[in-house]
Amino acid sequence: MxxxxxxxxxxxxxxxxxxxxxxxxxxxxxxxxxxxxxxxxxxxxxxxxxxxxxxxxxxxxxxxxxxxxxxFNHKRYIPSMDDGVVGVIVDRNAEFYRLDIGASTYATLGMLAFDGASKRNRPNLQPGSLVYCRVASANQNLEPSLTCEAPSHMTKKDWMTGLALYGELNGGYVLKTSIGLAKSLLKDECVVLSALGRAIPFEIAVGFNGIIWVNSGTCQDTILITNAILNSEGLPEAQVEAMVDKLISEYKR
Incomplete structure (x- = not known):
């Protein structure tokens, strides 16, 4: 078998x-x-x-x-199937949330589109909440549809456990980057994130739409991480680690 x-x-x-x-x-x-x-x-x-x-x-x-x-390089995000995105809830009704993901139109997220959610047991998100989700459908003539359910090839974890891959992002700091930089951060071998991870414990959610959420132990660490990410754009990989090391040494003074 x-x-x-x-x-x-x-x-x-x-x-x-x-x-x-x-x-x-x-x-x-x-x-x-x-x-x-x-x-x-x-x-x-x-x-x-x-x-x-x-x-x-x-x-x-x-x-x-x-x-x-x-x-290709483009300023406005174009939704594509299975893209992980970070969005902000701008409205809600009895059936779904409406999110701003930086596309030409808002996207919709079903009230029950969370692993383990039911009518009696589901997240209660409010306008202004930040959510990491993935694109479930994308059609140029319709609003994109989002989901916080894990894809079939991944282990599903109930939204209530706090261990689900997708869902609400609490605390932390949000920054907007170019689409190209966001895509480079999502590569399996991302030099800047690897270099930062060896020195600082942190959480990060990178959206294909160029919206990034960072959460670390201190405000100083968060500032360092965001500066390193932004500074890495356009740098040759050989120079990225040196840039991160320099930032870390400066912040520790």
């Missing part, structure tokens, strides 16, 4: 994919046709008949098992 599962998983992943620089109008169909999963197209891609075309200049990216998108 284990061998069958591994074989099935391997067959569903596009092992031959390589990032590709594209221009608007480029046909990328042959570059994304190597998975047996139904394709999920993100920002910068559009289906046209039997073709998949690029609508923006950038780099074609892939997230297993079946999601493709164009990575």
């Amino acid at each position: 284990a061998e069958e599962f591994l074989l099935s998983t391997e067959q569903s992943i596009d092992l031959s994919f390589k990032p590709l620089s594209v221009l608007p109008g480029d046909d990328v169909t042959t570059s994304i046709a190597n998975t047996n999963q139904k394709l999920r197209l993100g920002a910068g891609l559009v289906a046209s008949g039997t073709q998949v075309l690029a609508t923006n200049a950038g780099v074609l990216r892939y997230r297993p098992p079946n999601r493709y998108w164009i990575d």
